[in-house]
Amino acid sequence: MGHRKYSAPRRGSIAFRPRARAKSLEARVRTWPQLAGEKNALLGFAGFKVGSIHVLTIDDREKTPNFGKQLLNAATVIATPPVKIIGVRAYKTDIYGQHAVFDVYAKDLPKELARRVEIKQAEDAMSKAEGKVAQASSVMAIAAVSPSAVGIPQKKPFVFELAVSGKDVKAQFEYVKGILGKELKASDIFQLGQNVDVFGITRGKGIEGPVTRFGVKRKQHKSRKSVRAVGTLGPISPAVVMYTVARQGQHGFHQRTEYNKRILLMTNTDKDGINPKGGFKHFGLVTGDYIVVRGSIPGVPKRLVKMRHPIRNLPKKVLEPKVLEVVVE
Structure with a gap:
């Protein structure tokens, strides 16, 4: 080992520990932004990944060398x-964390919802909840989305919580109460040209070694016994392998967040011609509402992705992108 240097840069970010399989196919949103203004609105939405296309736009980012020129965006x-907003939940916060104060669900819920949750509530549940709103510190909307609505053969819907903007808890409750049992579209929550944060579960790749999993260097061909292994696991004493040492293990199928993905298209018709001939690979034809965001997002086709209003680098104004052409492979 005399030919090797005594030190090397560490490989792989510790920020992503533990690199274990995600507990669920549904990503969790742990933090919600606070929108400016007193208007109450939902802060997130959900959809299903379809596939990739290219969108030709005019670059509207000022103070960049490409400003005003054509830009081909991978999207x-x-x-x-x-x-569908199926319920409202209130939380109170103490030194031990958040605790649910009450749940109230809408009437005439879809039959498929019974596959996911069993709902039993009293007839006067809403009136009781109105008396407990003063105890709450935040209000969340309980939403459901059905994969069968986009042609995915899964009857069981996904149920998740969406935060509500505004600091007045009573106003938050009244807002969710007003949309209870209604269906909302992505255009009711987001606007064209704004940035969104995307949450998803990445593509699983199974068990991989340290070269693929962490990017450590291969040893030279004359190395002893192994080439695609770490040079050393640590000192002889103490006889402990630190958790920072690159080892083999699960690669992929992790929860990841992509920040500030700009919405380039948002429509409910195929006027832009985003469907390739024969449909998208592993998905099929998109016939309903859809969003086209700039760049890539985690996950495989048909997997649930969640979106929220951006939590970083809030822009002063939202500009609609100047789309010239949609390039479908």
Whole structure:
């Protein structure tokens, strides 16, 4: 080992530990932004990943060398069927964290919902909830989206929580109460040209070694016994392998967040011609509402992705992108 240097840069970010399989196919949104203004609105939405296309736009980023010129953007299509608001939940916060104060569900819920949750509530549940709103510190909307709405053969819907903007808890409750049992579209929550944060579960790749999993260097061909292994696991004493050492293990199928993905297209018709001949690979034809965001997003086609209003680098104004052409492979 005399030919090797005594130190090397560490490989692989510790920020992504533990690199274990995600517990669920549904990503969790742990933090929600606070929108400016007193208007109450939902802060997130959900859809299903479709595939990739290219969108030709005019670069509207000022103070860049490409400003005003044509820009070919790699983009991702997300099918966004309407989301049904099925309930409202209030939380109170103490030194031990958040605790649910009450749940109230809408009447005449879809039959498929019974495959996911069993709902039993009293007839006067809403009136009781109105008396407990003063105890709450935040209000969340309980939403459901059905994969069958975009042609995915899964009857069981996804149920998740969406935060509500505004600091007045009573106003948040009244807003969710007003949309209870209704269906909302992506255009009711997001606007064309704004940025969104995308949450998803990445493509699983199974068990991989340290070269693929962490990017450590291969040893030279004359190395002893192994080439695609770490040079050393640590000192002889103490006889402990630190958790920072690159080892083999699960690669992929992790929850990841992509920040500030700009919405290039948002429509409910195929006037832009985003469907390739024969449909998207592993998905098919997009016939309903969809969003096209700039760049890539985590996951495989048909997998649920969640979106929220951006939490970083909020822009002062939202500009609609100047789309020239949609290039479908």
